Amino acid sequence: MKFDKYEWTAISIMISLFILVGFIQGWSVSLVILNMCIISAIMTMGVNISWGYAGVINFGVMGFLAMGGLAAVLVSYPPIKEAWQVGGSGLGISFILLIALVTAVYFISKVVQKKPHKYWLNGIVIFFGIIIIRYFFLNATNRIEEIDPALAGFLGGANLPIIFSWVVGGFFAGGVAFVIGKVALGLRSDYLAIVTLGISEIVVSVLKHEEWLSRGVKNVIGLKRPVPYEINLQTSDWFINMVAWFNSSKLNNITNIDQRQEVLNNLIIDGSGLFVKLNYAVLFFMVMIVIYYFANKAQISPWGRMMRAIRDNETSANAMGKDIVKQHLIIFVIGAAIVGVAGAMLVTLDGLFTPSGYRPLRFTFIIWIMVIVGGSGNNLGAIFGGFVIWFAWIEVAPLTTFLIEVFTSNMDPQNAIRLHLLDSVPYFRYLLMGMVLLLILRYRPKGIIPEKVRHS
Amino acid sequence: MIDIINAIVVLLNFVIIPGLSYGSQLALGALGVTFVYAVLRFANFAHGELMSFGAMITILFTWFFQSQNIGLGILPTALIALPFGILATIILGLLSDKFVFKYYRSQKSVPVVLAMVSIGVMFVVNAIIRIIVGTETIKFSDGQKFIMKAKQFKAMTGLNEGLALKSSQVITILITILLLTFTFWFLQKTKTGKSMRAFSDNEDLALLSGINPDRVVFITWLIVGTLACVAGTLYGLDKSYKPIIYLNLVLPVFASAIVGGIGSPFGAVVGGYVIAFSEIMVTYAYKKFLKYLLPENLEPSSLVQLLSTDYKFAVSFTILVIVLLIRPSGIFRGKVL
Numbered sequence: 001m002k003f004d005k006y007e008w009t010a011i012s013i014m015i016s017l018f019i020l021v022g023f024i025q026g027w028s029v030s031l032v033i034l035n036m037c038i039i040s041a042i043m044t045m046g047v048n049i050s051w052g053y054a055g056v057i058n059f060g061v062m063g064f065l066a067m068g069g070l071a072a073v074l075v076s077y078p079p080i081k082e083a084w085q086v087g088g089s090g091l092g093i094s095f096i097l098l099i100a101l102v103t104a105v106y107f108i109s110k111v112v113q114k115k116p117h118k119y120w121l122n123g124i125v126i127f128f129g130i131i132i133i134r135y136f137f138l139n140a141t142n143r144i145e146e147i148d149p150a151l152a153g154f155l156g157g158a159n160l161p162i163i164f165s166w167v168v169g170g171f172f173a174g175g176v177a178f179v180i181g182k183v184a185l186g187l188r189s190d191y192l193a194i195v196t197l198g199i200s201e202i203v204v205s206v207l208k209h210e211e212w213l214s215r216g217v218k219n220v221i222g223l224k225r226p227v228p229y230e231i232n233l234q235t236s237d238w239f240i241n242m243v244a245w246f247n248s249s250k251l252n253n254i255t256n257i258d259q260r261q262e263v264l265n266n267l268i269i270d271g272s273g274l275f276v277k278l279n280y281a282v283l284f285f286m287v288m289i290v291i292y293y294f295a296n297k298a299q300i301s302p303w304g305r306m307m308r309a310i311r312d313n314e315t316s317a318n319a320m321g322k323d324i325v326k327q328h329l330i331i332f333v334i335g336a337a338i339v340g341v342a343g344a345m346l347v348t349l350d351g352l353f354t355p356s357g358y359r360p361l362r363f364t365f366i367i368w369i370m371v372i373v374g375g376s377g378n379n380l381g382a383i384f385g386g387f388v389i390w391f392a393w394i395e396v397a398p399l400t401t402f403l404i405e406v407f408t409s410n411m412d413p414q415n416a417i418r419l420h421l422l423d424s425v426p427y428f429r430y431l432l433m434g435m436v437l438l439l440i441l442r443y444r445p446k447g448i449i450p451e452k453v454r455h456s
Numbered sequence: 457m458i459d460i461i462n463a464i465v466v467l468l469n470f471v472i473i474p475g476l477s478y479g480s481q482l483a484l485g486a487l488g489v490t491f492v493y494a495v496l497r498f499a500n501f502a503h504g505e506l507m508s509f510g511a512m513i514t515i516l517f518t519w520f521f522q523s524q525n526i527g528l529g530i531l532p533t534a535l536i537a538l539p540f541g542i543l544a545t546i547i548l549g550l551l552s553d554k555f556v557f558k559y560y561r562s563q564k565s566v567p568v569v570l571a572m573v574s575i576g577v578m579f580v581v582n583a584i585i586r587i588i589v590g591t592e593t594i595k596f597s598d599g600q601k602f603i604m605k606a607k608q609f610k611a612m613t614g615l616n617e618g619l620a621l622k623s624s625q626v627i628t629i630l631i632t633i634l635l636l637t638f639t640f641w642f643l644q645k646t647k648t649g650k651s652m653r654a655f656s657d658n659e660d661l662a663l664l665s666g667i668n669p670d671r672v673v674f675i676t677w678l679i680v681g682t683l684a685c686v687a688g689t690l691y692g693l694d695k696s697y698k699p700i701i702y703l704n705l706v707l708p709v710f711a712s713a714i715v716g717g718i719g720s721p722f723g724a725v726v727g728g729y730v731i732a733f734s735e736i737m738v739t740y741a742y743k744k745f746l747k748y749l750l751p752e753n754l755e756p757s758s759l760v761q762l763l764s765t766d767y768k769f770a771v772s773f774t775i776l777v778i779v780l781l782i783r784p785s786g787i788f789r790g791k792v793l
Contacts, residue, residue: 057568119782130762183777183781184777184780186784187780187784189566189567189568189571190498190499190567190568190571191714191780191784193499193568193571194499194707194710194711194714194776195773195776195777195780197707198707198710198711198772198773198776198777199773199777201707201769201770201773202769202770202773202774205766205767205769205770206770208766209764209766209767360703361582361703365575365578365579368572368575369575369579372572421587423590424586424587424590427583427586427587428583428587429583430579430580430582430583430586431579431580431583431584431587433579434576434577434578434579434580434581434582434583435576435580437572437573437575437576437579438556438573438576438577438580441569441572441573441576442559445569
């Protein structure tokens with residue numbers, strides 16, 4: 001990983017921005033932004049792998065993130081035994097029937113060759129199959145959802161440490177991506193964009209309404225953490241000693257013992273929050289570095305060269321004997337899996353899973369802006385795009401408030417226009433994102449850190 | 457016999473009339489998407505925001521007229537405000553073309569880049585709308601709400617089931633018929649319409665035969681702006697106006713255009729109705745309908761609903777995926793992207 005001068009400048013500007021925020025708005029704010037920046041960077045790398053390496057468009061980011069989030073719930077939440085007792089068998093039966101149905105459809109497609117007959121037969125089989133499955137399925141799910149609806153009402157999870165879900169989330173998202181890819185990857189780019197966008201909406205609406213699986217719009221709260229809780233830190237000796245040691249110069253200046261204790265207590269409360277966020281940041285950063293390392297290795301490997309060849313000229317790559325459909329599927333699944341990892345991390349950071357929070361504007365289009373702005377085809381560019389755009393997304397609100405106040409300072413403070421503008425501060429971030437995307441596409445279409453083409 | 461009429465009335469009231477009005481809104485939207493696709497050759501993700509923008513301007517003018525006590529009596533005031541909305545939407549479309557899309561057209565960029573650019577436009581327009589009117593739900597329909605209430609219908613015919621006819625539904629269907637007739641007449645009969653079709657069919661040949669591309673693009677934005685504004689306003693009039701809804705609406709609109717065959721205006725209209733009816737028919741509970749048709753001992757105990765209404769949205773995509781798998785060019789053989 002050798003960076004050139006330009007890349008070092010980008011990295012150092014980003015670091016200094018975080019330090020600046022740390023001094024102006026506090027280190028806690030800075031760390032919160034940093035954590036989300038790292039997660040965004042991982043999502044961006046996922047999209048960048050399919051779009052930047054192979055030119056496969058993936059507008060289903062939101063759906064894959066939601067699958068990762070589901071993994072976090074299913075891995076870490078304790079199982080709800082009563083729910084399994086009343087609904088387990090019904091769910092099992094409907095699952096077996098579903099497999100039977102899929103096999104039947106597959107079999108019919110293989111055996112019946114004539115086209116209209118094939119579709120009619122399949123239609124009839126699917127129609128009746130669904131009616132039968134629904135009978136068992138709805139019985140089971142209704143019973144599950146009736147159990148203690150205020151607290152449970154779903155199957156629960158496997159009660160494992162949540163950090164495993166980062167891997168499981170990748171597999172979940174990859175699995176969904178495999179199905180989508182099998183269905184849709186033959187389509188040309190515009191169609192594929194719309195279809196993936198639509199399917200991601202379907203995934204999210206399933207998570208929203210299948211309460212037995214994900215608790216739906218009732219949300220899952222209080223997920224476990226991979227890092228210590230603040231309250232435990234505040235009572236453990238080693239942490240108190242560490243805070244005292246860090247601030248020893250400040251504490252030694254205070255002679256009054258009561259006052260000193262009070263200052264120390266405040267420092268411990270602040271410090272525990274910071275320590276937790278810092279732990280998250282370290283964990284996330286390690287994941288990011290690992291993914292970055294492998295993504296880079298893959299890009300400069302023969303496989304990455306082949307992907308570039310497919311991207312730049314599909315026909316000639318095909319003529320060289322490369323299986324384009326298969327390679328597209330592989331890279332689509334890998335990209336989606338990385339997005340799924342980020343989705344699990346996102347839910348881990350929040351500690352709660354809210355299916356209704358997944359909206360395409362926030363979770364698909366912003367990620368795409370990150371990729372385009374950062375530089376598609378370059379992993380460092382993707383990371384940089386994720387950092388810059390998320391940083392701007394958060395920091396544009398205080399900045400606009402400031403600007404509006406400066407520009408309207410000679411107006412009456414109760415002026416209707418001024419008040420209206422101040423009310424709509426949150427929407428200026430959309431304006432900024434749109435403008436940034438348009439400007440980058442016009443004047444720097446390869447992104448801030450463009451792809452490096454190696455000739456060897 | 458009376459049972460069968462009752463069953464038909466139930467179906468009319470809950471499936472056919474809502475389906476027709478929702479389908480009309482989708483058809484107008486999809487027609488706009490198809491026009492942009494056929495002439496300017498890209499998938500315009502900003503189309504939903506264009507619809508939203510038109511509806512917003514119409515609302516602002518409606519408020520103005522209401523404050524001046526100008527109205528249409530039993531008809532909603534929005535109908536007088538609509539021309540202003542259309543004008544503003546056309547201007548927005550032309551501005552976005554001049555400052556954004558034109559450059560990429562001259563560069564001969566690939567369609568995906570143009571789609572990305574349209575996402576940028578979508579964000580900007582979205583932000584403008586939110587800055588102007590916020591994100592709250594706005595109800596702006598006034599005048600008489602119902603042409604016929606369920607009770608009136610029952611008293612009139614003596615049937616068990618009522619048939620309610622909202623004025624917004626009737627207005628939607630009438631305006632759609634008017635606009636579609638005009639659009640197709642324009643495309644088929646006028647010289648400009650023919651030159652547009654020629655341009656869409658083969659750009660180079662059209663240029664060779666002396667068709668002015670700037671004029672074609674200009675006319676396209678006139679039509680697209682009109683269609684988008686009318687579709688957006690009718691949707692807002694029928695349900696209620698909420699800026700966020702239009703981003704969700706853009707997906708069924710795209711689905712309609714693609715199902716019908718993107719690039720084919722007639723296909724877009726058919727696609728709109730196909731999507732609307734399948735969304736409503738798959739999620740409608742047929743219990744009441746079957747109750748009238750089946751003998752008493754066969755009466756269904758459950759709701760007889762294929763999918764819960766939660767999945768209304770998912771239906772349009774399932775159809776889109778199925779159509780793309782079986783017949784990628786859509787029902788009416790549009791262009792393959």
